[in-house]
Amino acid sequence: MLRVLRKSGPLSRKDIAARIGLTPAAVTILTAKMLDAGLLVERGEEVENRAGRRKILVDLDYSRSFVGAASIETEGLTTALCRLDGVPLASSRLPPLDGETPEQILARVATSLLQLAASHNLAVAQLVGVGVVVVGSVDRQTGRTLHDYGLWDQPVPVVALLEAALGVPVCLENNVRALALAEMDFGGNPGDGRQLFLKYGPGIGSALILEHRIDTGSHDRSGEIGHTLVPGNKLVCRCGRTGCLETLASPAALVAATGLASPALILQALADGDARVKELVQTTLGHLALAIDHAIQLLDPYWVVLYGSFLNHPLVLGLLVDQLVELTANPQAAAVIRHSALDEAAPYLGGAAIAVRAFFLDLPADQPGNSRLDEIPTLAPRLAGIES
Amino acid sequence: MLRVLRKSGPLSRKDIAARIGLTPAAVTILTAKMLDAGLLVERGEEVENRAGRRKILVDLDYSRSFVGAASIETEGLTTALCRLDGVPLASSRLPPLDGETPEQILARVATSLLQLAASHNLAVAQLVGVGVVVVGSVDRQTGRTLHDYGLWDQPVPVVALLEAALGVPVCLENNVRALALAEMDFGGNPGDGRQLFLKYGPGIGSALILEHRIDTGSHDRSGEIGHTLVPGNKLVCRCGRTGCLETLASPAALVAATGLASPALILQALADGDARVKELVQTTLGHLALAIDHAIQLLDPYWVVLYGSFLNHPLVLGLLVDQLVELTANPQAAAVIRHSALDEAAPYLGGAAIAVRAFFLDLPADQPGNSRLDEIPTLAPRLAGIES
DNA sequence: TTATTTGATTAAATGATTTAATCAAATACC
DNA sequence: GGTATTTGATTAAATCATTTAATCAAATAA
Numbered sequence: 001m002l003r004v005l006r007k008s009g010p011l012s013r014k015d016i017a018a019r020i021g022l023t024p025a026a027v028t029i030l031t032a033k034m035l036d037a038g039l040l041v042e043r044g045e046e047v048e049n050r051a052g053r054r055k056i057l058v059d060l061d062y063s064r065s066f067v068g069a070a071s072i073e074t075e076g077l078t079t080a081l082c083r084l085d086g087v088p089l090a091s092s093r094l095p096p097l098d099g100e101t102p103e104q105i106l107a108r109v110a111t112s113l114l115q116l117a118a119s120h121n122l123a124v125a126q127l128v129g130v131g132v133v134v135v136g137s138v139d140r141q142t143g144r145t146l147h148d149y150g151l152w153d154q155p156v157p158v159v160a161l162l163e164a165a166l167g168v169p170v171c172l173e174n175n176v177r178a179l180a181l182a183e184m185d186f187g188g189n190p191g192d193g194r195q196l197f198l199k200y201g202p203g204i205g206s207a208l209i210l211e212h213r214i215d216t217g218s219h220d221r222s223g224e225i226g227h228t229l230v231p232g233n234k235l236v237c238r239c240g241r242t243g244c245l246e247t248l249a250s251p252a253a254l255v256a257a258t259g260l261a262s263p264a265l266i267l268q269a270l271a272d273g274d275a276r277v278k279e280l281v282q283t284t285l286g287h288l289a290l291a292i293d294h295a296i297q298l299l300d301p302y303w304v305v306l307y308g309s310f311l312n313h314p315l316v317l318g319l320l321v322d323q324l325v326e327l328t329a330n331p332q333a334a335a336v337i338r339h340s341a342l343d344e345a346a347p348y349l350g351g352a353a354i355a356v357r358a359f360f361l362d363l364p365a366d367q368p369g370n371s372r373l374d375e376i377p378t379l380a381p382r383l384a385g386i387e388s
Numbered sequence: 389m390l391r392v393l394r395k396s397g398p399l400s401r402k403d404i405a406a407r408i409g410l411t412p413a414a415v416t417i418l419t420a421k422m423l424d425a426g427l428l429v430e431r432g433e434e435v436e437n438r439a440g441r442r443k444i445l446v447d448l449d450y451s452r453s454f455v456g457a458a459s460i461e462t463e464g465l466t467t468a469l470c471r472l473d474g475v476p477l478a479s480s481r482l483p484p485l486d487g488e489t490p491e492q493i494l495a496r497v498a499t500s501l502l503q504l505a506a507s508h509n510l511a512v513a514q515l516v517g518v519g520v521v522v523v524g525s526v527d528r529q530t531g532r533t534l535h536d537y538g539l540w541d542q543p544v545p546v547v548a549l550l551e552a553a554l555g556v557p558v559c560l561e562n563n564v565r566a567l568a569l570a571e572m573d574f575g576g577n578p579g580d581g582r583q584l585f586l587k588y589g590p591g592i593g594s595a596l597i598l599e600h601r602i603d604t605g606s607h608d609r610s611g612e613i614g615h616t617l618v619p620g621n622k623l624v625c626r627c628g629r630t631g632c633l634e635t636l637a638s639p640a641a642l643v644a645a646t647g648l649a650s651p652a653l654i655l656q657a658l659a660d661g662d663a664r665v666k667e668l669v670q671t672t673l674g675h676l677a678l679a680i681d682h683a684i685q686l687l688d689p690y691w692v693v694l695y696g697s698f699l700n701h702p703l704v705l706g707l708l709v710d711q712l713v714e715l716t717a718n719p720q721a722a723a724v725i726r727h728s729a730l731d732e733a734a735p736y737l738g739g740a741a742i743a744v745r746a747f748f749l750d751l752p753a754d755q756p757g758n759s760r761l762d763e764i765p766t767l768a769p770r771l772a773g774i775e776s
Numbered sequence: 777t778t779a780t781t782t783g784a785t786t787a788a789a790t791g792a793t794t795t796a797a798t799c800a801a802a803t804a805c806c
Numbered sequence: 807g808g809t810a811t812t813t814g815a816t817t818a819a820a821t822c823a824t825t826t827a828a829t830c831a832a833a834t835a836a
Contacts, residue, residue, distance in 0.1 A: 014814055026793050028816060051803040052813025194606045208686070210598065217688020218582050228685045229678060229715060231619060241717045290617060294682050297616045298596070300605020327617060329629045402783055414824050416785055439834040440782025 001030060002039070002360045005060050006185075007212075010043045012055030031058055038064050060084065060360075066122060067359065068113040068130035068166070069351030071175060072105060074151055079112040081122060082352035084359070086186030090116040091348065102156040110165035127168055131355030132158055133175040133348070137220065143172050171358045177214045178350025179342070180207035183305050185353050187341045191302040196295050197340075198225060200308035201251040201263065204288075208299065226250070228291050249287040251310055254280070263310040270315050282319055289323035296328070296336065307340040389418060390427070390748045393448050394573075398431045400443030419446055426452050448472065448748075454510060455747065456501040456518035456554075457739030459563060460493060462539055467500040469510060470740035472747070474574030478504040479736065490544040498553035515556055519743030520546055521563040521736070525608065531560050559746045565602045566738025567730070568595035571693050573741050575729045579690040584683050585728075586613060588696035589639040589651065592676075596687065614638070616679050637675040639698055642668070651698040658703050670707055677711035684716070684724065695728040 004019045005011060011019070017027040034040045041061040045054040062085040071078045080091035092112055097104075109132070117124050137146045143159025145152060162170040173181075180197035183189075193212035199205035208215040208223030215222050226246035227239050235247035247253060251263045257280050260266050269277040292304055311317060321334045342349055392407045393399060399407070405415040422428045429449040433442040450473040459466045468479035480500055485492070497520070505512050525534045531547025533540060550558040561569075568585035571577075581600035587593035596603040596611030603610050614634035615627050623635035635641060639651045645668050648654050657665040680692055699705055709722050730737055 012814070013816095022792095023794055024815065025795080025817080029792085045801095048813095049803080050813075051801095051811060053799095053801045053815070055814065192606050210603075215598075218580050218690040219688055222686065222688035224685045224688075228682045231678060241715075290619060291682075294616045294679075295686055297612045298610065298683055298686050300607055300610035300612075302606040327629075400783070401785095410823095411825060412784065413786080413826080417823085420785095436782095437834080438782075439780060439832095441784070441830095441832045443783065 001027070001034075002060065005040070005058070006360060010057035010059035012046065012057060014055065016058065062087075065126045065128045065359070067352055067355035068116075068127055068168075069348035069355060070109045070113070070130065070132045071347040071351060072109070072132065072134050072151070073175075073347070074135075077105065077109060077112070078346075078348045079109055079116060080346070080348040080352065081113065081116050081120065081127075082349075082356075084128075084356050086182065086349060086352055086356070088346060088349075088352075089122065090120045091346070092116060102152050102158075103161060106156075106158060106161045107165065110162060113166065127166075128359045129169045129171070129355040130162060130166060131178065131351035131353065131358070132162065132170060132172050133178045133350045133354070134158070134172070135175055138172050138174055140172070143170070145172070169355075169358055171354050173214075173350065173354045174207075175347065175350055176205035177207040178354050179307065179347075180209050180305070180350075181214060181357065182349040182353035183307070183340050183342055184209060184212065185356065186349060187305075189303065189338070189341065194299070194301045195303045195305055196223065196225070196292075196299060196301045197305045198292075198307065200306060200311045203252065204246045204250045210299075225291050225295055228294065230287050230291075245287060245291050249284045249291075251308070254284050257284070267310065267313050267316070270313075281316065282323070285316070285320045286323050289320055289327055292324060292337070293327045293333075296333065301336065304337040305340050306337065307342065307344070309344055312339045312344075389415070389422075390448065393428070393446070394748060398445035398447035400434065400445060402443065404446065450475075453514045453516045453747070455740055455743035456504075456515055456556075457736035457743060458497045458501070458518065458520045459735040459739060460497070460520065460522050460539070461563075461735070462523075465493065465497060465500070466734075466736045467497055467504060468734070468736040468740065469501065469504050469508065469515075470737075470744075472516075472744050474570065474737060474740055474744070476734060476737075476740075477510065478508045479734065480504060490540050490546075491549060494544075494546060494549045495553065498550060501554065515554075516747045517557045517559065517743040518550060518554060519566065519739035519741065519746070520550065520558060520560050521566045521738045521742070522546070522560070523563055526560045526562055528560070531558070533560070557743075557746055559742050561602075561738065561742045562595075563735065563738055564593035565595040566742050567695065567735075568597050568693070568738075569602060569745065570737040570741035571695070571728050571730055572597055572600065573744065574737060575693075577691065577726070577729065582687070582689045583691045583693055584611065584613070584680075584687060584689045585693045585695065586680075588694060588699045591640065592634045592638045598687075613679050613683055616682065618675050618679075633675060633679050637672045637679075639696070642672050645672070655698065655701050655704070658701075669704065670711070673704070673708045674711050677708055677715055680712060680725070681715045681721075684721070689724070692725040693728050694725065695730065695732070697732055700727045700732075 001016060001020050004016060013027045013031055014024050017024045031040060035042070039061060040058050043057040043059050046057055047054065062083050066081050066083055066089060069080045069082055074096065076096045077094040078091065079094070081089045083089060094108060094112060113130065114124065117127060134145050135151060138144065139146055142157065144155040144157045146155060158172045159170045176197065176199045179199065180195065183197060184193070184195060193209065195209040197207045197209065204226030206223050206225045227237065227241065227244045229243040230245055230248050233243035233248050236242050237244035237247045254266060255262060258266055258277050260269060266277060266281065270281060296304065306312070311320065317339060321337060324337060325331055325334050389404060389408050392404060401415045401419055402412050405412045419428060423430070427449060428446050431445040431447045434445055435442065450471050454469050454471055454477060457468045457470055462484065464484045465482040466479065469477045471477060482496060482500060501518065502512065505515060522533050523539060526532065527534055530545070532543045532545045534543060546560045547558045564585065564587045567587065568583065571585060572581070572583060581597065583597040585595045585597065592614030594611050594613045615625065615629065615632045617631045618633050618636050621631035621636050624630050625632035625635045642654060643650060646654055646665050648657060654665060654669065658669060684692065694700070699708065705727060709725060712721050712725060713719055
């Protein structure tokens, strides 16, 4: 029911019943409990010029609770508090400190979140969860980071440490994967829950979303478009293979190829009509387009979402889309690809997305099993004081 | 419960309970109903040298019912009857007739299935469903074929026509996709339900299985590895694009490249040590290996299953695996790729697989909703006469 | 022989959901 | 303008799957 409301906005009890396969009577009972628990709100009536009683719209109460979010990178920490619909309420950026241990970093995260709440008059009791995103891969079972491409050199039990410090549920995810979820949940673009997300810069990060959920594959390695091979490419990748797309078509590779100092300067050169740079960019985007076409053929996504200011530049996006249309021999393919609507200055949005999902029982799943309200960890405390 | 039994063979009531999240008491009740209904059988006790009562093993009754299967191709019809575990009981091949309408073909399918049952002393009352596979794409909602690459030039309501003729549930699927399911369900290789299936010959057909189910993608086009692009390839594909893998690396393309008359002759030349042919084959398999590597990076499958006698030849399979291992820089890749264990002379196995799945409620799904035995179409008639 | 262990079964209790009736609140019709 | 009709929400009794707790069954261990 929460899942349906999340996806399809305010709905009447009758419509909810139809969608989740229960009777209106059952939904009346369920909504009553959840309204009491503060999970839902009634949002007035839907006016239709038609006989009969009007629908009373029910929706998730996005404003009553909030989540914490943190992004831990080598360049520093970003923490934030967000509403359950992803709207940021407060955020802060903290620089990295020399020689700081993981434990100290997480302690700073906890302190920062509490300070943010205090300074924005948000009651900590309404903090329903925290999502942390990191650069490397994570073990979702144990809530630990695995190898982290330079930040931490050993597994860190992030979830356990932060839950001890804050006393609310904490979840952990890779930053790109979490961002892809944020795009799904907060991005405002409807779809069928199948999306390839491509974070362009400084490397080529990607995440695959199937059935509204992060797809991990059989060995936690699916969706790695940056590590598909480009024939003829002899560059050795950090992943150990030779010829990965990332070594040839990442912003870093483009910077190296053009000899310019930054992606911003490349954009400048493009705008100035620099033919040499345009050709280099075109070649690079050609590799990218080919890889994206491969992915489209194999995954048939509803969206291919690009994330990163360089690709978001109209000139670049145009070149990429042109190449893709040419490859697919189908102008409609362009409709599949678009740039993310997320604020690129908010790296914590992924954290907010996973925290919200955790609060709403990881909504998109059709997990068999628990449907008893009082056995749900995040709900139990809220339902404890209720009579019925 | 049926799903768990299907996947994990005979189990005790207690173990079933643990897996489906119910109590042994509930499982006792459920198994009793299903034993009465003839869906399950008790398979003796498991002997463990341990104190306590022995487990009474319960399993699906694969022998009590059977399914019909049909494969409709331009070269003719194949019909068969199979046990619920995929073991063929009877089969027949029928040549195509000139000028035969789709309706006449389906009438022949129905007649053939009834004849097979009659001649093998199988009671039609125990025929619990029929699965039909065709070469082109199908509309699973309406049970119609769509365009069919030459066989039929307009949609044919296969399901409606055959259900009218036979009076049992009929389901329809593309042949490659159904074959991939047969591989999962009858192939005897455990896995986690994620598999890329590749039918090599005469074209390059493929199907993607995720979470134990056929993945269709957002537009019914996922898993099309044969239509990924090979850079530099200028051949126009039947799909309308230029440069598809299939135009360059299918058996048909290989036959054309070698100038030999058939894949069998190519195998012969390879065995004879023909260097020119070996190089051509190697180039072709290189394209295939690259595409497979792409798919592995994007999908992270548990298995890549090859189907087709040409690829099954030790020399060819060896060459392909070598190329793949070289590309991935990881000897483990060899463990992922394997040839199908299915009988290649039985094109109807896919039909049997989808019929069995339909009978067992499309087992692998975690579909929300109906768990009431008496509302299940395939079970209702069997439960009708039962007391409790 | 008895105690213990493990699995299966049973009966009463529970509780979510449905059924069927009713209430609520609008438009449509005469 | 009053009444009928329609549509959605609610309620109470009934239902039915499931759990709980006790018991039975059948083995090994002491």
